Amino acid sequence: QVQLVESGGGLVQAGGSLRLSCAASGRTFSSYAMAWFRQAPGKEREFQAGITRSGGGTYYADSVKGRFTISRDNAKNTVFLQMNSLKPEDTAVYYCAADYLSSWPRARANEYDSWGQGTQVTVSS
Secondary structure, eight states: OEEEEEEOOEEEETTOOEEEEEEEEESOGGGEEEEEEEEOTTSOOEEEEEEOTTSOOEEEOTTTTTTEEEEEETTTTEEEEEEOSOOGGGOEEEEEEEEETOSSOOSOGGGOSEEOOOEEEEEEO
C-alpha cells in the first residue's frame, strides 16, 4: 500500500485560491492513478478530480471544471490540487486517494485502495 498525507487546507474568502498537496510514501507512486475527493458534513464523499499514472490524463467533476487543476510530480511522489475562484459550497474535507495499477482515475470512492487523513477547506462568503 501507499501512505498519503494531505496538506494545504485552510480558511479562504470566496474568490480566493488554495493549493492542496498530497505526499505519498511506500509503493511506487507512479503505479497509482490519483484522485481528490471531498466530503461536506452530512454528505457522501464525492469525486472532484483525477489524474492518470503518467499525468497525461485528467478528469474533473462538472462542479469544479475550469476552477480546479490536478497535477502530479512522480519524481517527488506528490499530487496537487490547485483550487481557484473558490466558492462557499467548496467547503469540505478534501481527501486524496490512490488506485493501484488503475488505467484511469475512477469516480467511485470504494474503488480506491488508499486514503489520506483529509484536510479541511473552508470558504467564507
